[in-house]
Amino acid sequence: MDSFGTSPADSLSEEHKAVRALTQLLKLEQEHLIAADIDGISALTEAKAKAAAHMTELATGRHKALAAAGFEAKESSMKTWLESSGASATTSKSWHELIELAEEAKELNRVNGTLINKQMVRNQNVLNILQHGNVQGSSVYGPNGQTANKTVSRHIVTG
Numbered sequence: 001m002d003s004f005g006t007s008p009a010d011s012l013s014e015e016h017k018a019v020r021a022l023t024q025l026l027k028l029e030q031e032h033l034i035a036a037d038i039d040g041i042s043a044l045t046e047a048k049a050k051a052a053a054h055m056t057e058l059a060t061g062r063h064k065a066l067a068a069a070g071f072e073a074k075e076s077s078m079k080t081w082l083e084s085s086g087a088s089a090t091t092s093k094s095w096h097e098l099i100e101l102a103e104e105a106k107e108l109n110r111v112n113g114t115l116i117n118k119q120m121v122r123n124q125n126v127l128n129i130l131q132h133g134n135v136q137g138s139s140v141y142g143p144n145g146q147t148a149n150k151t152v153s154r155h156i157v158t159g
Helices: 012-034 038-068 076-085 089-132
Strands: 134-141 147-151
Touching: 012 038, 012 089, 038 076, 076 089
Parallel strands: none
Antiparallel strands: 134 147
Protein backbone atom coordinates (compact mmCIF):
# COMPACT_ATOMS: atom_id res chain seq x y z
CA MET A 1 0.00 0.00 0.00
CA ASP A 2 1.37 3.43 -0.92
CA SER A 3 1.07 5.67 2.13
CA PHE A 4 2.17 8.77 0.22
CA GLY A 5 -0.34 11.15 -1.25
CA THR A 6 0.13 13.83 -3.81
CA SER A 7 0.77 16.60 -1.29
CA PRO A 8 4.08 16.96 0.55
CA ALA A 9 2.00 17.37 3.71
CA ASP A 10 0.24 14.01 3.38
CA SER A 11 2.87 12.10 5.38
CA LEU A 12 3.42 14.65 8.16
CA SER A 13 1.20 12.86 10.66
CA GLU A 14 2.98 9.57 10.01
CA GLU A 15 6.37 11.32 10.22
CA HIS A 16 5.40 12.70 13.64
CA LYS A 17 4.65 9.17 14.85
CA ALA A 18 7.91 7.84 13.42
CA VAL A 19 10.14 10.51 14.97
CA ARG A 20 8.37 10.14 18.32
CA ALA A 21 8.97 6.39 18.20
CA LEU A 22 12.66 6.94 17.46
CA THR A 23 12.89 9.54 20.23
CA GLN A 24 11.45 7.06 22.73
CA LEU A 25 14.00 4.46 21.62
CA LEU A 26 16.83 6.99 22.00
CA LYS A 27 15.66 7.90 25.50
CA LEU A 28 15.54 4.23 26.43
CA GLU A 29 18.98 3.74 24.92
CA GLN A 30 20.28 6.61 27.03
CA GLU A 31 18.92 4.98 30.19
CA HIS A 32 20.69 1.73 29.24
CA LEU A 33 23.91 3.61 28.47
CA ILE A 34 23.87 5.35 31.84
CA ALA A 35 23.24 2.02 33.57
CA ALA A 36 25.92 0.33 31.41
CA ASP A 37 23.28 -2.25 30.43
CA ILE A 38 24.88 -3.76 27.32
CA ASP A 39 22.08 -6.28 26.78
CA GLY A 40 19.48 -3.52 26.93
CA ILE A 41 21.41 -1.43 24.42
CA SER A 42 21.83 -4.40 22.07
CA ALA A 43 18.11 -5.17 22.25
CA LEU A 44 17.32 -1.70 20.87
CA THR A 45 19.61 -1.86 17.85
CA GLU A 46 17.17 -3.48 15.43
CA ALA A 47 14.22 -1.34 16.53
CA LYS A 48 16.28 1.84 16.09
CA ALA A 49 17.38 0.75 12.61
CA LYS A 50 13.78 0.01 11.60
CA ALA A 51 12.57 3.36 12.99
CA ALA A 52 15.29 5.24 11.11
CA ALA A 53 14.52 3.35 7.88
CA HIS A 54 10.81 4.16 8.25
CA MET A 55 11.59 7.85 8.77
CA THR A 56 13.80 7.81 5.66
CA GLU A 57 11.02 6.17 3.65
CA LEU A 58 8.53 8.82 4.75
CA ALA A 59 10.93 11.68 4.00
CA THR A 60 11.66 10.20 0.57
CA GLY A 61 7.93 10.11 -0.17
CA ARG A 62 7.59 13.73 0.92
CA HIS A 63 10.56 14.68 -1.26
CA LYS A 64 8.94 12.96 -4.26
CA ALA A 65 5.71 14.87 -3.62
CA LEU A 66 7.72 18.12 -3.44
CA ALA A 67 9.41 17.29 -6.75
CA ALA A 68 6.03 16.47 -8.33
CA ALA A 69 4.80 19.88 -7.14
CA GLY A 70 7.76 21.58 -8.89
CA PHE A 71 10.07 22.05 -5.89
CA GLU A 72 13.51 20.66 -5.13
CA ALA A 73 13.31 17.30 -3.39
CA LYS A 74 14.93 18.37 -0.10
CA GLU A 75 14.00 19.48 3.40
CA SER A 76 14.52 23.20 2.84
CA SER A 77 12.00 23.16 -0.01
CA MET A 78 9.21 22.29 2.39
CA LYS A 79 9.19 25.84 3.79
CA THR A 80 8.98 27.27 0.27
CA TRP A 81 6.17 24.87 -0.61
CA LEU A 82 4.25 25.80 2.55
CA GLU A 83 4.54 29.51 1.75
CA SER A 84 3.56 29.20 -1.91
CA SER A 85 0.90 26.49 -1.75
CA GLY A 86 -1.50 28.25 0.54
CA ALA A 87 -1.15 25.36 2.99
CA SER A 88 -3.24 25.69 6.12
CA ALA A 89 -1.87 27.05 9.36
CA THR A 90 -2.34 23.55 10.79
CA THR A 91 -0.09 22.06 8.11
CA SER A 92 2.55 24.73 8.66
CA LYS A 93 2.40 24.17 12.42
CA SER A 94 2.69 20.40 11.89
CA TRP A 95 5.82 20.88 9.79
CA HIS A 96 7.46 23.14 12.39
CA GLU A 97 6.60 20.66 15.14
CA LEU A 98 8.17 17.89 13.08
CA ILE A 99 11.37 19.91 12.74
CA GLU A 100 11.42 20.46 16.53
CA LEU A 101 10.86 16.74 17.18
CA ALA A 102 13.65 15.86 14.77
CA GLU A 103 16.00 18.31 16.53
CA GLU A 104 15.18 16.67 19.86
CA ALA A 105 15.96 13.23 18.40
CA LYS A 106 19.19 14.56 16.90
CA GLU A 107 20.28 15.95 20.27
CA LEU A 108 19.44 12.70 22.06
CA ASN A 109 21.47 10.81 19.46
CA ARG A 110 24.40 13.22 19.94
CA VAL A 111 24.32 12.77 23.72
CA ASN A 112 24.09 9.00 23.34
CA GLY A 113 27.13 9.08 21.05
CA THR A 114 29.03 11.04 23.69
CA LEU A 115 28.05 8.51 26.35
CA ILE A 116 29.20 5.67 24.10
CA ASN A 117 32.54 7.38 23.47
CA LYS A 118 33.10 7.96 27.19
CA GLN A 119 32.37 4.31 27.90
CA MET A 120 34.78 3.26 25.16
CA VAL A 121 37.54 5.42 26.68
CA ARG A 122 36.89 3.90 30.13
CA ASN A 123 36.99 0.41 28.65
CA GLN A 124 40.24 1.17 26.82
CA ASN A 125 41.80 2.52 30.01
CA VAL A 126 40.82 -0.62 31.90
CA LEU A 127 42.29 -2.77 29.12
CA ASN A 128 45.52 -0.74 29.21
CA ILE A 129 45.80 -1.23 32.95
CA LEU A 130 45.17 -4.95 32.64
CA GLN A 131 47.54 -5.39 29.71
CA HIS A 132 50.31 -2.92 30.48
CA GLY A 133 49.90 -1.79 34.07
CA ASN A 134 49.28 1.84 33.07
CA VAL A 135 46.78 4.19 31.55
CA GLN A 136 47.99 5.63 28.26
CA GLY A 137 48.42 9.35 28.39
CA SER A 138 48.69 9.47 32.17
CA SER A 139 52.18 10.93 32.25
CA VAL A 140 53.66 12.46 35.36
CA TYR A 141 56.92 14.25 35.93
CA GLY A 142 59.65 12.11 37.42
CA PRO A 143 62.41 13.25 39.82
CA ASN A 144 64.58 14.25 36.86
CA GLY A 145 61.90 16.62 35.48
CA GLN A 146 61.14 14.36 32.53
CA THR A 147 57.72 12.87 31.91
CA ALA A 148 57.29 9.28 32.88
CA ASN A 149 54.29 7.01 32.60
CA LYS A 150 52.45 6.51 35.81
CA THR A 151 52.24 2.78 36.36
CA VAL A 152 49.65 1.02 38.36
CA SER A 153 50.68 -2.33 39.76
CA ARG A 154 48.04 -4.99 40.06
CA HIS A 155 48.92 -8.34 41.48
CA ILE A 156 46.51 -11.19 41.05
CA VAL A 157 46.61 -13.69 43.84
CA THR A 158 45.09 -17.07 43.28
CA GLY A 159 44.82 -19.63 45.83
